Amino acid sequence: MIEVQDLTRSYKRGTIETQVLNGVSFRVPRGAFVVIMGRSGSGKSTLLNILGLLDKLDGGRYVLDGTDFSRAGDDERSAARNRKIGFVFQQFHLLERASAVRNVTLPLLYAEDDPGDADERAERALEAVGLSHRARHFPGELSGGEQQRVAIARALINDPALILADEATGNLDAQSGGEILDIFRRLVEAGRTLVLVTHDRAVAERADRILLLDDGRIVGDEAVARATQGASGAAGLV
Amino acid sequence: MSRSQRIARDVLVSLSAQRQRVFLMMLGLAVGVAVLSAVIVIGQGTRERIMGLVEQHGLDMVMVRAGGEVQVFAPQADRGLASLVEADARAIEAEVPYIDLVSAVQNLRGLNVVYEDRSVVTRAFGVEPSWLAIRHRDVAEGEFLSESDMAAMARVAVLGVKVARALFPEGGAVGRTVRINNDPYTVKGVFIELGTDAAGIDDWDDRVVVPLTTSARRLFNRPYLEQIVFRVTDVRRVPEAAERARDLLAVRHGIAPGQPDDFFVREPDDVGGAAMETASTLSALLLAVSIVALVVGGLVIMNLMLASVSQRAREIGLRRAMGARGSDIARQFLLESLFVSIGGGAVGVAVGVAVAVALGAAGVASSRVTWVPFAVALLACVVVGLVFGIHPARKAARVDPVVSLRGRAA
Numbered sequence: 238m239i240e241v242q243d244l245t246r247s248y249k250r251g252t253i254e255t256q257v258l259n260g261v262s263f264r265v266p267r268g269a270f271v272v273i274m275g276r277s278g279s280g281k282s283t284l285l286n287i288l289g290l291l292d293k294l295d296g297g298r299y300v301l302d303g304t305d306f307s308r309a310g311d312d313e314r315s316a317a318r319n320r321k322i323g324f325v326f327q328q329f330h331l332l333e334r335a336s337a338v339r340n341v342t343l344p345l346l347y348a349e350d351d352p353g354d355a356d357e358r359a360e361r362a363l364e365a366v367g368l369s370h371r372a373r374h375f376p377g378e379l380s381g382g383e384q385q386r387v388a389i390a391r392a393l394i395n396d397p398a399l400i401l402a403d404e405a406t407g408n409l410d411a412q413s414g415g416e417i418l419d420i421f422r423r424l425v426e427a428g429r430t431l432v433l434v435t436h437d438r439a440v441a442e443r444a445d446r447i448l449l450l451d452d453g454r455i456v457g458d459e460a461v462a463r464a465t466q467g468a469s470g471a472a473g474l475v
Numbered sequence: 476m477s478r479s480q481r482i483a484r485d486v487l488v489s490l491s492a493q494r495q496r497v498f499l500m501m502l503g504l505a506v507g508v509a510v511l512s513a514v515i516v517i518g519q520g521t522r523e524r525i526m527g528l529v530e531q532h533g534l535d536m537v538m539v540r541a542g543g544e545v546q547v548f549a550p551q552a553d554r555g556l557a558s559l560v561e562a563d564a565r566a567i568e569a570e571v572p573y574i575d576l577v578s579a580v581q582n583l584r585g586l587n588v589v590y591e592d593r594s595v596v597t598r599a600f601g602v603e604p605s606w607l608a609i610r611h612r613d614v615a616e617g618e619f620l621s622e623s624d625m626a627a628m629a630r631v632a633v634l635g636v637k638v639a640r641a642l643f644p645e646g647g648a649v650g651r652t653v654r655i656n657n658d659p660y661t662v663k664g665v666f667i668e669l670g671t672d673a674a675g676i677d678d679w680d681d682r683v684v685v686p687l688t689t690s691a692r693r694l695f696n697r698p699y700l701e702q703i704v705f706r707v708t709d710v711r712r713v714p715e716a717a718e719r720a721r722d723l724l725a726v727r728h729g730i731a732p733g734q735p736d737d738f739f740v741r742e743p744d745d746v747g748g749a750a751m752e753t754a755s756t757l758s759a760l761l762l763a764v765s766i767v768a769l770v771v772g773g774l775v776i777m778n779l780m781l782a783s784v785s786q787r788a789r790e791i792g793l794r795r796a797m798g799a800r801g802s803d804i805a806r807q808f809l810l811e812s813l814f815v816s817i818g819g820g821a822v823g824v825a826v827g828v829a830v831a832v833a834l835g836a837a838g839v840a841s842s843r844v845t846w847v848p849f850a851v852a853l854l855a856c857v858v859v860g861l862v863f864g865i866h867p868a869r870k871a872a873r874v875d876p877v878v879s880l881r882g883r884a885a
Contacts (some may be wrong), residue, residue, distance in 0.1 A: 282881070291796060292877050314801050319798020326880065330793045334492040346485055347798035351476050391797075 238398065238430045239265040239288065244297035246283055250449060257283045259453035265432065267398075270425040273434045275450035282403065284354040285434045289322055290314040292438045301347070302398045321391025329384040329403035331376040331391075331418065337363060338372045341391045354401045362390035366420055382413025388419055400424065402433040406440055418443045482803060486810045500779050503860060504772030508823025509830070511855065512767035512848035516831035518758040520841030524834065525710070525750045530598075530611050534747030535710045535769045538738045539567075539703040539715045539724065546551045558737040559700040561687075563724060567705060571719045573712035575653035580702035587656040588683055597638050599655065600688020609706045617649035617664030620686050624663075628688040631663040634733040635682035640666045655828035656693065657682065692718030710747040711755075717742035769855055773863035779810050784874065791871055792879030805872035812858065812864030820856030824849055 244261040257280045260469060265271050275281040276341045278464065286292035287299060289315075290306060298307045306314060327364055331436050341359040345352055363369050366386040376384055385405060394402055402421070403447075406414035423432050426443075433444060441447050442461060449457030476484070490497050529535050541559040550701075564579035581601040588595050607619045614633060614693045622629050627881045632655065639648045639662075669679035691698055721740045730736055785793070789802055799807075828848055835842030 286877050289796065291880075312802075315795070315798050315800040315803075318796060324796045330789060330796075330880065332790060332793075335487070339488070343794070344797040346481050347478065347794070347800075347803060349478070351478075351481060395798075439803075 238269070238302060239432070240298070240300040241288075242283070242298040244299065244300060245295045246280075246287065246292070250381070250419070251394050257453055258287075258294075258391055259351065259431060261450075261453070261455055263296075263448060263455060263458065265430060265440040267430055268425065268428050270421065270431045270443075270445045271433070272444035272447045273450055274436060274447055276436065276442050279450045280453040281434050281443070281450045285401055285403055285432070288399075289293055289324060290318050306459075315347070316349065319344055319349075319395060321398050322393040323395065323397040323400045325385070325388050325392050325400065325402040325405045329381075329388045329408070331384055331387060335415075336373050336375055337368065337390075338374070339386045340387055341394055343391060344395045358394055359390070362394045362459075363387070365393060366390045374449065380413070382416055384415070384416055385409060386420065389417070393424075400429055400431045402431065404435055405433060406437070414440070478803070479806065480808055482504045483810055485526065486807055486814060490736075490811065490814060495592070496779070496783075497815055497818065498775050500815045501619030501822060502772075502818035503775040504769065504816050505823035505826070507765055507768030507770075507772045508852045509827035510761065510768055512824045512852050513834075514758060514761040514765055515832040515848040515851060516842045516844055517834065518754070518761075518882045519845060519847065520831075520843040521754045521758075521837060522751075523843050524841045525747060525754060529710050529747040532747070533611060534611055534788045535707050535713065536611075536743060537705055537707060537713065538741045539563075539720060540741060541699065541701055542636055542737065542739065549642055549801075553687070557699040558728065558802060559703060559724075560698055561700065563727060564700070564703045566723060566727060567703060567720050571621050571705070571716055573707050573709055573716045575708050576605040576609050576704045577698050577705040578603040578609055579687055580606065580704060581687060581695055581697075581699075582701050583690075586656055586683070586694075587654075588638060588642065590651065593642050595638055595641045597635070597681050597683055599685060599690065599694060601685050601687040601695065603687050603772060604705075606684075606695075606704065609704050612669065613667050614664040615667040617662070619664055620684070624686045626690050628659060628698035630660045630693070632660040633664040633668050633684045634662055635668060635678075635679070635680040635684075636668045637680040638683055653684075655723050658693065660685065663843055670856065676716065678798060709751075712753050713742055714745060732734060753847040769859055773816070773859040776812050776816060776819075776859070777863035777867060780808060780864060781870065784808065785865050786796065786869045787871075788874050792875040792876035795874075795876035796880060801872040806875070808868040809864045810851035810872040812867065816856040816860030817853070820852045824852035 241264070244254070244258050244260045245255045261284060270297055271424050272282045273284060283292060287294050288301075290301070292308070294307060295313045298305065300306070301317065304317070304318065310439040330440070332343070338343055338356060341362055342355045345355045345358070347348075362370060363372050366389050368383060368390065371379060371383060376387070379387065393468050409417065421431055421433070422443065433440070435441055445461055447457070447459045447461060449459070539559065561579045564577050567574070568577040576868050582598060584598045585596055586599045588597055591676060602620070603625065604620050604622055607614075615636070617633070619633055620631065623629075634642075634648060640730065642653060643651065648665050651662050652659045653662060654660070664681070666682070671678045687692060705716075706721070707713045721736075724738050725736060728737055743827065828844060830846060831840070831842045834840040
């Protein structure tokens, strides 16, 4: 599903160049639930942005769902974001003036072909996250957990191969966060691939596999069934 | 729906959810368009009123008469001074600026016009087809003279209404044959009733009019003219056109400086030109005001859109993450400013036209409502919306989703 090889990315701030990703390589098979963990500044957000085709890579190779996006242009990446990827953010990022249904249908706006039955699809997606009864509500009228469930419904509406979640439970209380993780687990069981960035160990334990990122490199790749200490080094790395 | 149509619909839905902001954005432009459309409606009304006066009083016509100035009002004016010829008319047509129609004119009093046992003595004119428009005349029945009548030196005549009534009390003059000085002429038309001139001397209904070629070669059998008349396209240019005609004829007739002319150029009072000048100045002034208002309205829209790009950076980032291309974002913002400016324009044109019509009804100004203010307003709004929308749209397209979606900066 995901194949990343020798990924590098640096940013220039003024005259100072910072190497954020320094040769990252890994694979994620279809249907996996992978967590990327790391301290702040470890490069995990940049990695997620590259996986989400929001950011470009300087060097290396990124293949998503059989397509090489290493040198893809803006329009090609935009189209792929729309078709292949669903995003879930820590801040939910819902449009305040739009109802839950309209928020959920937002990705359909940018689809190449008009699906035509946007509202029905939105309602099905809301049903999948248990929010049918809130379809006509506005974000301000929903709890944090409910808002994040709307965001997940939005991520699902284009039936993407990959779901990318950035600290998706970071702004939620333990119970709501748990509900979100339950939904994620169900999505994975239904065959979707999910990559979640977090710094919360307890959250990470819910995944199948944890990639540890530090200083722009993968320093650990553990299956969750295993003990967390003693990162297994290169095991599983490409 | 296509992607563009879906984006356009989304913009309309978003705008309808923030009416207060949209209202503020529209305000400046609405004022500009209101002034602009009121100016157009009043300007067109004023122009029409002035053109009505011009037509009624022949303020756009210059007449050149044979003979010097002193003879102009003498009763022997028709005695045929051999100073003007048709070549003078053609020279005026070719060389005097601001004129569109010229006609050479001959006339003679005391002609006998007979139909069966009825007869009248009247005054005959030989004219060119352009004469009808130059003199703001019209025919009530039949037709006026044509170029083919001219070419054929046709024996056809158009009758003044008094002549027609005297010869054909039952009506039905058109198509009959009358005798003018014993030659047969077919009646081609009858003029509308015109009455006498302001001085009450010339009775315009007591006339017969024949082609100039017919009068020159057959009826009067002489080449020289009594008059040349021409129409000035812009009523403000009448004095200038008259002056140019005077200079041209003086040269053609070899008149030395100080010598009296053997012709006289009679131009109408300059009231038409003066009125038009005032109206134009006022229109230009108000037009400038409304253009300033349009630009200010556009700047208001641009600034509010620019502010909105910053405020909505997170929304832009989100839309990009959902698959919007940079061009989709640019289109969204451009459509937003376009819809806002067209909305403002619609409000503005409605208010402006209504105010102008109210002023017209109150007698303060002349107003005439045509499609013009609506078309101009639409065009102005599209231009303003695009010109002042393009910068915010490009700025929006350049928003980096990575930056705008980052953490708490949201």
